[in-house]
Amino acid sequence: MTEVQSGEREERGGGGGERWPTVRGRHAAAARATSRDVARAAGVSQATVSLVMGEKWRGRVSERTAGAVRTAARELGYRPNLTARSLRLGRARTALLVVPALTNEFFARVYTGAARAAAEYDMGVVLYPSPEGTGPARDPFASARATLDGVIASSIAAEALTDLREGGLPLVMLDSEPGRTDAPATVNLDIADGMRQVTEHLLALGHRRFAHIAADIDSWTFRVRARALAEALRGTAGTVLRTEPAALDVASGRLAAARALTAPGGPDARPTALICDGDVLAAGACKAARRLGLRVPDDVSVTGFDDLPLASALEPELTTVRLPAEAVGEAGMRALVAVLDGGAPASAALPVELVPRASSGVAP
Amino acid sequence: MTEVQSGEREERGGGGGERWPTVRGRHAAAARATSRDVARAAGVSQATVSLVMGEKWRGRVSERTAGAVRTAARELGYRPNLTARSLRLGRARTALLVVPALTNEFFARVYTGAARAAAEYDMGVVLYPSPEGTGPARDPFASARATLDGVIASSIAAEALTDLREGGLPLVMLDSEPGRTDAPATVNLDIADGMRQVTEHLLALGHRRFAHIAADIDSWTFRVRARALAEALRGTAGTVLRTEPAALDVASGRLAAARALTAPGGPDARPTALICDGDVLAAGACKAARRLGLRVPDDVSVTGFDDLPLASALEPELTTVRLPAEAVGEAGMRALVAVLDGGAPASAALPVELVPRASSGVAP
DNA sequence: CTCTTCTAGTTATACGTAAAACCGGGATCG
């Protein structure tokens, strides 16, 4: 693999040579049949072909002619040029989905849901793996190689969205603080409820001393979790909550959990439940516990968040919160279409679900 | 969430109403400045704007005028309409990436790599989560909402590609049988070498009785693994290989491994190493071993494939084979660009790397 | 019989851009 440094590209374009590596000439594929070719073959005008292909020929074209056009189209292997169509219509039927990182399965699933919903509206979704994806693509709108009708931004801080707003396109925010943005529509997960369910599940199992292995990312979803956890504990007397921040990977989770489990005060002060902000962190927490000679869940319960495949691959299987990622993408797409149709701004919050498994048990 | 059945859509479009839910009218955003607007503001012709913005004004436009154009463009917030540009140029600078499932992190990483490489060529990548993604999108070319310059297909059986070939576009195949297709270019992983490394690693640890927990998918990558494994064992006397097929999930891996570990012949005939076709299967295999009271790696070694984050989240951490997924996507994109530039068909095989970790140890 | 309406199309135009072809005038050259 040749390493390619894609450093600063000069804006003035001064020097010699092409601005980009050449991708020249048309390939054989460019010999596609156009609507005019079909028209010629069918002995009609181009407009008629357009009418027939667009299924808009109610009373405008006879059944005979329409049949001839369709036959000709099929024989020539005609496919309408979507670029030309987009230009003509002024709409590309394409949405841009901005996600932090596609390798996070949550976002892959959001994409899947969005793409599925888009297909129902004969729309497409193009991805922009965003800000933190440090690739050379700087401009979301240019990275989409087509005109865009709208933008769906998932889990992006409202502040980081200024360049998206700049485009002036309809914007739907997913998984972001409701009300904080002036986006016409938002779709959120009821994260607070998820955290509440986790907490109550553990309280019901008799736990009183908790540690929150908290993602050290300053975003809405994690702030909500911390708040919901604190509130849920408030209802029960004699609870203790300790918070340990961690980056979102296994190793950090392990370190944070180790800190929580070895805090001064001895075994009697040790938390009996580790509430983690993600399954990945929970995996680390399990490691930490085992390394300290503690059994999960007998000595310490561990809970995750997200319900990744990882959660059921671990041993013991993780108690976690299932997030309807596809549904988020789907709802986001529908919301965008609603906005494009001139609908009123709307917000939705999707329910999440506690999945009790083997990593949580009665308090020791 | 409203459930939406997106069943068969009639091709004839007979009935009443619109074919698709409406997405009508232009949004406020459509009031974008065009090159003509910029021209007017700068007091030049549209052609001049095009020249300046295209960085092709070597000796054609004076520094003064170019400056005026750029100023006007900035003030009007001008962004060239990529759809129009694509139409004019006959190339969309867009490639279609066909993957089996984006939720498989391998493919998410392939996409990431392809997108990064694409950006270097000022190209874009649009996804088509393919055949098995049973969504309503049937037509890869229509699902991309733009004209395409080429197609990159990852891990798709050559037979399933007929409708991709039909488009007549340049095609690059990733991770597929070299020579089997007439694709102008292919990029493969040296899977055989990976399996060889695993086998030799285990042989060196003294293992002689193996079980191959094999993906029950009939694709090139898995056929190669089985063959390479068998060949690698051939060099050593007294080795035993048993094959257990499994679907690509944890539960199936567990069942297959359980079958392998409880086969008749008692502990002396039991395999001491489980070679799994994927980390997910390996996770299942570890579960099976532990459930049978066997310790990993003391009683039985387990190896995976892929080096997903899962591999290092498990306990013990998995010995596995790291696949340079981003590099595959990157090389695929570069190969496509080469083909578009009229280059000769080429094939590449990328090296893979054994990552020895805690799940493999000396034979008991 | 004339006027309207309907049918089944056609002609013409616009979307926004890139680039080929053109063009006026000053400098250069033989």
Add this chain to the structure above:
DNA sequence: CGATCCCGGTTTTACGTATAACTAGAAGAG
């Protein structure tokens, strides 16, 4: 001094489609 060449632009055209505006003929209305 006339022909040539560059410089710095402008005019024009084409990409492929969708659709508004038009039209020729037939049928029906009054």
